[in-house]
Amino acid sequence: MFARLSRGRKVLLGALGALTAGGAGVVTALHVSVSADEFVHPPPLKWSHNGLFSALDHKSIRRGYQVYRQVCSTCHSMKYLAFRNLIGVTHTEEEAKAIAEEYMFMDGPDEEGNMFERPGKLSDYFPRPYENDEQARAANAGSLPPDLSYIALARHGGEDYIFALMTGYCDPPAGIDIRDELYYNPYFPGAAIGMAPPLYNEILEYEDGTPATLGQLAKDVSVFLRWASEPEHDQRKRMGMKMLMIFTLLIGASYYMKRHKWSVMKSRKIAYRPPN
Amino acid sequence: MSFTQTIYNTVFRRTSSYALAIVVGAVFFERFFDQLGDGLFDYMNKGMQSHMQATCSKQWKDLKQDLALRQSSDEDE
Numbered sequence A: 001m002f003a004r005l006s007r008g009r010k011v012l013l014g015a016l017g018a019l020t021a022g023g024a025g026v027v028t029a030l031h032v033s034v035s036a037d038e039f040v041h042p043p044p045l046k047w048s049h050n051g052l053f054s055a056l057d058h059k060s061i062r063r064g065y066q067v068y069r070q071v072c073s074t075c076h077s078m079k080y081l082a083f084r085n086l087i088g089v090t091h092t093e094e095e096a097k098a099i100a101e102e103y104m105f106m107d108g109p110d111e112e113g114n115m116f117e118r119p120g121k122l123s124d125y126f127p128r129p130y131e132n133d134e135q136a137r138a139a140n141a142g143s144l145p146p147d148l149s150y151i152a153l154a155r156h157g158g159e160d161y162i163f164a165l166m167t168g169y170c171d172p173p174a175g176i177d178i179r180d181e182l183y184y185n186p187y188f189p190g191a192a193i194g195m196a197p198p199l200y201n202e203i204l205e206y207e208d209g210t211p212a213t214l215g216q217l218a219k220d221v222s223v224f225l226r227w228a229s230e231p232e233h234d235q236r237k238r239m240g241m242k243m244l245m246i247f248t249l250l251i252g253a254s255y256y257m258k259r260h261k262w263s264v265m266k267s268r269k270i271a272y273r274p275p276n
Numbered sequence B: 001m002s003f004t005q006t007i008y009n010t011v012f013r014r015t016s017s018y019a020l021a022i023v024v025g026a027v028f029f030e031r032f033f034d035q036l037g038d039g040l041f042d043y044m045n046k047g048m049q050s051h052m053q054a055t056c057s058k059q060w061k062d063l064k065q066d067l068a069l070r071q072s073s074d075e076d077e
Helices: A008-037 A057-068 A091-103 A133-139 A158-167 A214-228 A234-268 B003-014 B015-044 B060-076
Strands: A104-107 A116-119
Touching: A057 A214, A057 B015, A057 B060, A158 A214, B003 B015
Parallel strands: none
Antiparallel strands: A104 A116
């Protein structure tokens, strides 16, 4: 094919190829130089849900919810999660109802047009720690604690990053100054984060008796945040597995059908009998 | 008459019975296939044996069982 082209065409094609390769090289180099920031990339961890068909660890999600509720929720909202979302994932319906009832929600207006407070219902969304972003900033020395509903999708590294962030606080190396209200965390882009180390050993007591070490707390809250970002996770993998199974069957069947139908075509003979 | 012959004459020969066989077959196949898939998925997510908990399986239904156990042991105390 190539050999039959004229000289000019060959040169043109060659130039085009070189341009494409060079362009790709430049783009890659630019991309790499952008990624090369002054922070450490989180190491990929061996999550028990890493496998192609591996479900999330729901006991871990439940503990992670406890961590979020008792620690993180003082600063971080999860406004896209409702109490009903916990049912059948981490809590039974009665438990979820009891949790919702612990909070008061503004509702109304009633017949006289007044707003009133009522205990939470399953359909209520998780209460927010602050009324608005400005209040949140003011309470956190200018840093805004982001909503955690989809944080595992919103950060490179997902749960690896969250785990690394929770466990990565340390003293800044010599020569790096950190402002008073900031903390040094090599995994945070820029390395100076406005969140004080939120977790430490035994900050809470797990209801299932699991020892609440820093590593355990960080792992559980990471799994919980992964579930929150991707509630369809288990169903997706279950369906994926069934899909592969059924399509294996169907592809086999289609192949057989094709051979079957074509066997007539392939074994027939066409003879031309000229009219005498 | 061979088995395939019988099947052909009783089911596949008439379009009406053929169509019915497809519908009924689809229902049963779907049930069978779904249960097979679910069983396989549950089997793959049994989790590891652990010294911390008697059952260390991962899914909600396992957790639910644990919770029920925990509750009944609370009531015993």
